[in-house]
Amino acid sequence: MTHKDVNELIDCHSQPLTDEDLEEMTRSASEEEEEEELEETHEEIEEPGLTLSQEHDDNMVVQELQYDGNDLICVNVAPVKAHIFLGTTSGKLVINKFPLHRAEKFSSYLAHSGSVVKALVTYDEGRILTCGGDGVVVVWKIMSLEEETPEFLTAKERLEDLPQILEMLVSRADLQSKREYTGELESRVSYLARDKEVHLGLQQQEFAASKDALVARYNQILDQMNDTIQTLEKERETLQQSHETKIAKVLEDHNSVIAEHQQELRQKLLYEYSKQDKLESILKEMQTTLDRQVEEAERRTREELQQRLDEQVALVNQLTADLEKTTSELERERSEGAEIVRLVEAATEVELGQVREALHSQLAEEHTNVIKLRSEKAALTKNYAT
Structure with a gap:
């Protein structure tokens, strides 16, 4: 799950604090004592409640910080903005200065109704995300450093030196399972790709064979049609000649019949004329x-x-x-x-x-x-x- 996915989940299931509430993370102890109306959600510890000790072990300095609550469950650091964030089983988010030799009073904020399972700082250290046992993800805003403060230039250089990586709210086991699942998918995809290539090759071979067969078949059909057309042309010429001969014969017969009818009509007319003369x-x-x-x-x-x-x-x-x-x-x-x-x-x-x-x-x-x-x-x- 990337930082973007976490933000989308937060927008759907939680209500982030206002700018006024987030600015309280850097207020001084005197200002926090004057805000009595935030006593239920913002508990300011009057005493430092810490024991700081240093030991030299193989040229390495080990710093210890004791929290009086004794219910810490997770921790995260914002090295650029010099803060350390602690999660407790009571659902509070506890904040202090970092490195530990700069530690001051602890500031605690009620974040979840259950224990704070994990606290994660974003790459730009502008937000801190807390995940609680109540199933809610809360986003907190970390105030930016002012340019007038001496820590600004150092913080800027540190921020530029940080590696360009994205935060992921996942465990190593999840990553391993995802990697195995991705490997299975890649092998499956490669198998399907090879199978598809083989299938396409077989289809191309079948298509080429069927294409050649169809071309040969249609060429044969065209040859047969050409032979049929030539035969029909010859039959048409023969029929035309016989038809012309028959027409000439019919015309001759028709002319002879017409001549006979004309002769008969002349005889009838002569008879009618003679009869008419008698009547006259x-x-x-x-x-x-x-x-x-x-x-x-x-x-x-x-x-x-x-x-x-x-x-x-x-x-x-x-x-x-x-x-x-x-x-x-x-x-x-x-x-x-x-x-x-x-x-x-x-x-x-x-x-x-x-x-x-x-x-x-x-x-x-x-x-x-x-x-x-x-x-x-x-x-x-x-x-x-x-």
């Missing part, structure tokens, strides 16, 4: 009577039509004269009265059309009468023949 000779006598009647009817019709035509012609002449009379005036007033001229011409054309329609209707009536007389003539001829 039989009906010749009746024709004179009907001709007289028709001539009389035509004469009367012509007289009536001539009379009407004369009237219409006179009207047209009058309109034409009026039109010619007003032509000069219309030409002078063409720019102003072009629409009037068009209307007059249109009216004249309409009247002429009406006259033509009347004449055509009269001619159609006379034609109907003639057809009626001819039908009567035919009926009389039929009666005469029977």
Whole structure:
């Protein structure tokens, strides 16, 4: 577990102290005595409660520091900021100066409801983490050294000389188990990679073989299709030639049949003509009577039509004269009265059309009468023949 993971765990399961509470770690003993409201969580020991002794063992100086509580369980040091942190079974975090010959009064802070299992200082010595038997991780802030203090330059040099490593809240057994598990995973991954490479090689071989087989198969199919296309082309040419021969033969037969039918039709027409001549000779006598009647009817019709035509012609002449009379005036007033001229011409054309329609209707009536007389003539001829 890295320092980042610990911070995330702390943010979810604990509430860190405020800056005011953390600054109390470096306050003097006189200031701590005046804060009576923090007596439950911050216990200031009036007496140093320590016994400092030095012994020389093989040119090495051993320093001892006696804490009156006799319930210490863990320890950690911040060498740059010159503090030593002690954890007790009563759940308190005890702080003093470091090295031990600079020790002063102990400052204790209630951190956990159970014993403090471990205390860990971060790399930059800006935070200290305590892990308690109550299952809570608490983060404490360590105040920075002021630049005016004589320890600042020394602390800065010491901090730069520290190795660049990350803190881990794990034991050696955990690291060993993780290393073994990682080794197993690496061996498993390498085995899977080799197996995958072999499998991919086999797949590539199978793919190459199947590709060659498919290419050969499709080439064979293409050759067969080309042969089929050539055969169909030859059959098409043969069928086209036979079709043209059959069409020529059918046309010849058709022309001969048409000639025979035309000959038969000519014979029938000659027979019908001879029969018609006979009928005309039989009906010749009746024709004179009907001709007289028709001539009389035509004469009367012509007289009536001539009379009407004369009237219409006179009207047209009058309109034409009026039109010619007003032509000069219309030409002078063409720019102003072009629409009037068009209307007059249109009216004249309409009247002429009406006259033509009347004449055509009269001619159609006379034609109907003639057809009626001819039908009567035919009926009389039929009666005469029977």
